[in-house]
Amino acid sequence: MTLDRRSFLKLVGAGAGAAGLPLIGRAAEIMPKTGKRVVVIGGGYGGTIAAKYVRMMDKSIEVVLIERNDHFVSCPFSNLYLGGMLPDLNSLTIKYDKLAANHGVKVVQAEVTGIDPAAKSVTTSKGTIAYDRLVVSPGIDFRLDEMKGYDAAAMEVMPHAWKAGPQTVLLRKQLEAMKPGGNVIISIPLAPFRCPPGPYERASMIAMYLKQHKPGSKVIILDANPDIVSKKGLFLKGWKKHYEGIIDYRAAKKVTEVDAGKMSVMIEGLEEVKGDVINIIPPQKAGLIAHAAGLVGTDKKWCPVNPTTFESTLHKDIHVIGDSSIAGAMPKSGYSANSEAKVCATNIVALMNGKEITEMSAINTCYSYLSAKEAVSVTGVYKVNAEKQVIEGVPGSVAVSPDLSEVEAIYAESWLRNILTEMST
Amino acid sequence: MTMIWKGWALATGVLAMSALAQAAPPSPAMLANACAGCHGTNGGSAGPSMPSLASQSKEAIVEAMKKFKSGERPATVMGRLAKGYTDADFAAMAEFFSKQKLHATNQTLDKAKIAKGASLQESNCGRCHIEDGKEGKDDTPVMASQWLPYLQMQMAEYQSGKRKMPEKMAEKVKPLSAADLEALLHFYASVK
Numbered sequence: 001m002t003l004d005r006r007s008f009l010k011l012v013g014a015g016a017g018a019a020g021l022p023l024i025g026r027a028a029e030i031m032p033k034t035g036k037r038v039v040v041i042g043g044g045y046g047g048t049i050a051a052k053y054v055r056m057m058d059k060s061i062e063v064v065l066i067e068r069n070d071h072f073v074s075c076p077f078s079n080l081y082l083g084g085m086l087p088d089l090n091s092l093t094i095k096y097d098k099l100a101a102n103h104g105v106k107v108v109q110a111e112v113t114g115i116d117p118a119a120k121s122v123t124t125s126k127g128t129i130a131y132d133r134l135v136v137s138p139g140i141d142f143r144l145d146e147m148k149g150y151d152a153a154a155m156e157v158m159p160h161a162w163k164a165g166p167q168t169v170l171l172r173k174q175l176e177a178m179k180p181g182g183n184v185i186i187s188i189p190l191a192p193f194r195c196p197p198g199p200y201e202r203a204s205m206i207a208m209y210l211k212q213h214k215p216g217s218k219v220i221i222l223d224a225n226p227d228i229v230s231k232k233g234l235f236l237k238g239w240k241k242h243y244e245g246i247i248d249y250r251a252a253k254k255v256t257e258v259d260a261g262k263m264s265v266m267i268e269g270l271e272e273v274k275g276d277v278i279n280i281i282p283p284q285k286a287g288l289i290a291h292a293a294g295l296v297g298t299d300k301k302w303c304p305v306n307p308t309t310f311e312s313t314l315h316k317d318i319h320v321i322g323d324s325s326i327a328g329a330m331p332k333s334g335y336s337a338n339s340e341a342k343v344c345a346t347n348i349v350a351l352m353n354g355k356e357i358t359e360m361s362a363i364n365t366c367y368s369y370l371s372a373k374e375a376v377s378v379t380g381v382y383k384v385n386a387e388k389q390v391i392e393g394v395p396g397s398v399a400v401s402p403d404l405s406e407v408e409a410i411y412a413e414s415w416l417r418n419i420l421t422e423m424s425t
Numbered sequence: 426m427t428m429i430w431k432g433w434a435l436a437t438g439v440l441a442m443s444a445l446a447q448a449a450p451p452s453p454a455m456l457a458n459a460c461a462g463c464h465g466t467n468g469g470s471a472g473p474s475m476p477s478l479a480s481q482s483k484e485a486i487v488e489a490m491k492k493f494k495s496g497e498r499p500a501t502v503m504g505r506l507a508k509g510y511t512d513a514d515f516a517a518m519a520e521f522f523s524k525q526k527l528h529a530t531n532q533t534l535d536k537a538k539i540a541k542g543a544s545l546q547e548s549n550c551g552r553c554h555i556e557d558g559k560e561g562k563d564d565t566p567v568m569a570s571q572w573l574p575y576l577q578m579q580m581a582e583y584q585s586g587k588r589k590m591p592e593k594m595a596e597k598v599k600p601l602s603a604a605d606l607e608a609l610l611h612f613y614a615s616v617k
């Protein structure tokens with residue numbers, strides 16, 4: 001230790017303490033643990049809910065939520081912003097003050113840089129924090145090795161906008177600045193990825209914007225998958241109804257390389273496609289911290305978990321929820337993360353109190369907009385198949401809307417208000 | 426082997442690591458919490474078109490879920506989701522929500538309409554929507570503090586015939602004007 005704790009904290013407080021400060025070594029424990037404690041990594045769709053519900057169910061457990069940002073921007077509805085339906089991202093942004101005040105969740109703004117499963121402590125940019133049980137909900141990161149040329153600089157030219165915030169704003173600015181008649185490319189990775197219908201909703205929203213503001217422009221979808229991954233019939237119907245001649249869907253076109261200088265993408269070394277605005281949705285994997293902590297399975301992408309408790313099958317006392325986890329048939333959605341968080345919190349509280357755990361019961365409900373006034377949804381109720389020990393959809397409940405619907409667009413708005421209110425209050 | 430492992434797991438609390446782990450059937454809270462993403466924590470909705478379930482009558486929730494499942498009540502997502510549950514699940518969720526505190530909705534309502542609704546409600550609706558709509562006879566839903574947009578959407582579905590009105594309700598609603606009905610909805614939404 002070259003710095004004593006106080007000056008280290010000062011340094012971090014002054015904004016100098018970026019991730020991975022080399023001098024931390026075995027850094028100071030910043031919140032000495034006195035009683036039972038759950039630490040949660042990630043203040044997004046999964047993490048906020050896990051933190052809140054542990055506190056709602058057992059006030060004797062101290063809960064520390066660690067998040068790198070002082071706010072969170074929702075991916076759900078960020079496509080509507082790209083379509084021009086929202087003036088900014090304010091209505092999609094939450095803070096953590098009420099969650100802290102209402103439930104006594106201790107929110108620490110810091111970057112988690114490591115997890116020590118043996119010592120049961122996490123290392124952050126501000127020091128270490130010990131836990132009895134850890135919940136990891138860091139969302140996704142990108143498999144950049146599968147997308148040649150797509151580095152940090154290229155992301156500023158060809159945004160992914162698959163984590164909402166500055167990237168989303170950048171993509172919208174590019175759409176606004178594009179000349180009429182220009183081509184927008186959306187490249188979609190092989191499934192599984194965060195939000196299966198998300199890329200197709202994005203195509204719809206961008207097409208709507210182009211139709212209104214950039215006559216003669218097109219959206220070219222380069223989909224690595226053999227077909228539309230989610231809500232296929234509904235998207236095709238909506239595109240025919242509203243965006244005929246604007247959306248050019250191309251299946252089995254896997255983008256493997258980008259050239260930010262030439263504004264072009266390469267499909268498996270065979271075919272070059274040029275665009276005026278290029279949105280690269282890269283292939284995905286669990287959040288980097290899950291990889292660093294050895295929570296990722298043999299697929300080297302996602303985290304295997306016990307389907308009833310979401311405890312990692314690789315490290316004891318560490319639970320993984322949300323996009324990073326392998327949750328059987330549950331799609332990687334915000335609603336899934338919310339529902340998984342509650343299952344996980346319930347069983348963490350049971351385990352910490354030496355009580356019997358409870359079978360999981362979870363829901364996914366996810367809306368996609370096709371136009372300013374029409375949306376469609378996919379639903380599902382999920383349970384564990386006891387024999388196979390995997391999460392499966394209950395037959396009949398996993399289904400999509402019969403048609404495009406104006407009522408569903410109205411419900412979708414309330415979906416967003418409720419889920420963000422759950423996370424932030 | 427199994428016995429030894431189980432005993433050890435129970436003793437040490439390492440149940441989660443084992444596929445043999447025994448788990449209790451989903452509790453009412455486990456079932457109901459999954460609904461809260463759309464209906465709000467403990468059923469207190471923050472979204473104007475999504476009904477609050479907190480403090481709703483148990484019978485009303487069970488009836489609604491059964492009708493969603495059979496398709497008798499028009500729905501978007503609820504008809505599909507209801508198919509994921511048994512009648513016992515419905516009863517458990519309903520039990521959970523009925524025990525939650527009434528959720529005071531923060532919404533702008535029309536004072537004149539509230540007053541008018543207040544004068545109409547007892548004689549027209551009060552036999553089933555008892556205690557100013559804070560309670561419901563049998564499976565009559567609690568109306569108090571509900572979101573006005575939700576109530577308006579439901580009334581529109583009733584009047585279009587998509588949602589079937591109970592006979593007694595139809596008798597009472599028929600003579601009322603659109604303005605009367607609107608006033609009644611403002612009244613019920615205002616009850617805290």
Ligand SMILES: Cc1cc2nc3c(=O)[nH]c(=O)nc-3n(C[C@H](O)[C@H](O)[C@H](O)COP(=O)(O)OP(=O)(O)OC[C@H]3O[C@@H](n4cnc5c(N)ncnc54)[C@H](O)[C@@H]3O)c2cc1C
Pocket residue numbers: 041042043044045046047066067068069072074075076077078079110111112113137138139140161162163194195198202287288289321322323324332333334335336337365366367368
């Ligand atoms: C365009 C788009 C549209 C979508 N639309 C929908 C929709 O309509 N409905 C729906 O249900 N889902 C939707 N989704 C999916 C949804 O956004 C994700 O499934 C959800 O966010 C997953 O939750 P999570 O908790 O796993 O991750 P996140 O919500 O991303 O939260 C992760 C958090 O962890 C933090 N974090 C990560 N690593 C660290 C670290 N090392 N230290 C500190 N903090 C860290 C991050 O900053 C972030 O705040 C959409 C996604 C996209 C991209």
